[in-house]
Amino acid sequence: MRIEGVVLAAGQGTRMVSKRPKVLHGILGLPMVVYVVRALRGRTEGMWVVTGHRGEDVEGRLGNLGLSFVRQDSQRGTGDALRVVLSHLSAPWVLVAPGDMPLLRGGSLDSMIEYHARGGLDVTVLTTTLEDPAGYGRILREGDLIKAIVEDSEAGPREREVREVNTGVYLFSLDILKKALPLLSPHPPKGEYYLPDVVSWGVREGYKVGAWQVGDPQEGLGVNSRAQLAVAWSVLRDRKNKALMEAGVTLVEPSSVYVDVDVDVGWDTMVYPWVQLQGKTSIGEGCVIFSHVRILDSRLGAGTVVLDSSLVEGAVLEGGVRVGPMARLRPGTWLDRGVKIGNFVEVKKSHVGEGSKASHLSYIGDATLGKGVNVGAGTITCNYDGFAKHPTIVGDGVFIGSDTQLVAPLKVGSQALIGAGSTITKDVPENALALSRAHQKVIPGKGMDYYRKRRGG
Ligand code: UD1
Ligand code: CA
Numbered sequence: 456m457r458i459e460g461v462v463l464a465a466g467q468g469t470r471m472v473s474k475r476p477k478v479l480h481g482i483l484g485l486p487m488v489v490y491v492v493r494a495l496r497g498r499t500e501g502m503w504v505v506t507g508h509r510g511e512d513v514e515g516r517l518g519n520l521g522l523s524f525v526r527q528d529s530q531r532g533t534g535d536a537l538r539v540v541l542s543h544l545s546a547p548w549v550l551v552a553p554g555d556m557p558l559l560r561g562g563s564l565d566s567m568i569e570y571h572a573r574g575g576l577d578v579t580v581l582t583t584t585l586e587d588p589a590g591y592g593r594i595l596r597e598g599d600l601i602k603a604i605v606e607d608s609e610a611g612p613r614e615r616e617v618r619e620v621n622t623g624v625y626l627f628s629l630d631i632l633k634k635a636l637p638l639l640s641p642h643p644p645k646g647e648y649y650l651p652d653v654v655s656w657g658v659r660e661g662y663k664v665g666a667w668q669v670g671d672p673q674e675g676l677g678v679n680s681r682a683q684l685a686v687a688w689s690v691l692r693d694r695k696n697k698a699l700m701e702a703g704v705t706l707v708e709p710s711s712v713y714v715d716v717d718v719d720v721g722w723d724t725m726v727y728p729w730v731q732l733q734g735k736t737s738i739g740e741g742c743v744i745f746s747h748v749r750i751l752d753s754r755l756g757a758g759t760v761v762l763d764s765s766l767v768e769g770a771v772l773e774g775g776v777r778v779g780p781m782a783r784l785r786p787g788t789w790l791d792r793g794v795k796i797g798n799f800v801e802v803k804k805s806h807v808g809e810g811s812k813a814s815h816l817s818y819i820g821d822a823t824l825g826k827g828v829n830v831g832a833g834t835i836t837c838n839y840d841g842f843a844k845h846p847t848i849v850g851d852g853v854f855i856g857s858d859t860q861l862v863a864p865l866k867v868g869s870q871a872l873i874g875a876g877s878t879i880t881k882d883v884p885e886n887a888l889a890l891s892r893a894h895q896k897v898i899p900g901k902g903m904d905y906y907r908k909r910r911g912g
Contacts, residue, residue, distance in 0.1 A: 458549070
C-alpha cells in the first residue's frame, strides 16, 4: 500500500490559552507534534505538515526532520486543512493525524493499516472508547461499519451517551478526499469545515467506512488544554520510566522522575526521587543520581555519583566522577576520570584532569587543570576583567591553598604550591612556592578583654 502522511498542525489551540502554538507545547523535551511525526515515520511515503498559526515557528522546530510543509493561511477547520494539502498528494492512500495527539503509537497505526487492507475498506477511522468522551466527535456505528461522526457540540442527548470517539486519525483513499473535500459545507457558529464530514459523506455515497479501535484508550488523547497536557506528561513519563526499569535502571520513586524521551541510562544506575534527566543526555552504567538533581545535555561515564541538589548542564563527566552536593556544572565543563567537585563549587568551560579535586566553595571558569590538582576551599579563577574572559592553566600535581584568587590570564607550572589566601597575578613556575599575603601583625594585650573593657562591658 502506498500511503502518504499528513499531520495537521495549523491551529492556534485557543483552549491552551497560550502565545505558543499548541503543537509546540513540549512534553519531556519534545514538542507534541514531534511525537506524532515519529509515530507516522516509516509508515508513509513522505509526510506533509499543515502549518498556519505561527507557521514559521512550527516549521522551524520541525525543520530538520525531512518533512514537507504547506500553509493554511486562515484556520477554517480540519476539513479546510486537508483541502490545502490536497493538490500535493499523489499516493492512493492518505494517513491523516492531528498534531495534538502525542500518545499515539506507531504500532497502533500498523494495526489500523492492516485492518484497513484486510477489510478492503475505503476509509478507516482510528477510534477509542473513553470513560468521559466529552469534547470528542462521537462514532455512530452500524455493526463493523461507521454510519457517521457527530461533533460533541452538535450531538443530541442520545449521541452524547456514545463513548466511542474519533481520535482524529484516518486512512482515506485519495479518491474520496478529492471528491468529498470540495463538497464540505461550513458549520456554524465559526464557519469551520470538518474533516469528519468526509467520513459521513463516504458512508452516504456507499463507500466502505470502518473503525479500528486502538487497544490502549490513552493513545486517543487529544491535547486541547493544559490539564490534558499534564495527562500526556504523566503518561509519557511512565512509559519512559517503565522502559528504563526494564533495561535495568533502579528508580526509587518513578512518579517523581522525569527523563526526556531521548535520554539513555545504563544498567545498574540508581536514580533517587525528584530527578530530571533532560535533552541529549546519556548516563553510563552503575551511576548514582541523588535527589533534586537536574542533568541537561550532558554525558556521564560509568560509576559517576551526583549528590543532592546539583545542576549539570552541557558537561562531560568521564567515569568515576563525584559531583555535589549543591554543585553547578555549566556548559563546556569536562571532568576526567575520578575528579571530585564538591559542595558549592561552580565549573564553567573548563577541563579538569584525572583525579583532581575542588571540594568546597570554588569558581573554576575558562580553566585547564592538570592531573591530581588540589583546589583549596574558596579558590576563585578571576577570569573576567570586565571586558573579556581570560584562561587559567594549572599544571599537574599543583596544590592551591584555600581562599586563593587566580587572576587570569595565568599559568601555574606543575607541582607548584600556592599558599592559602594568596592573590596570584603572575605566572608561577614549576615546583615553586607562591605566596602573596600581607605580613601579620601581633599586638599583645589588645584582645577581647581589652576591647570589652574599653566599651565599658
Ligand atoms: C477533532 C475532531 C474530533 C475528534 C478530535 C480528536 C474535527 C472537526 N473534530 O476535534 O472529531 O474527536 O479532533 O482529538 O476535526 N487544525 C488545523 N487547521 C484548522 C483546525 C485545526 O491544522 O483549521 C489542526 C490543529 O492544529 C490540531 C488538529 O487539527 O492539531 C485538530 O484540531 P482541534 O481543533 O484540536 O480539533 P478538536 O476540536 O480536538
Ligand atoms: Ca484536538
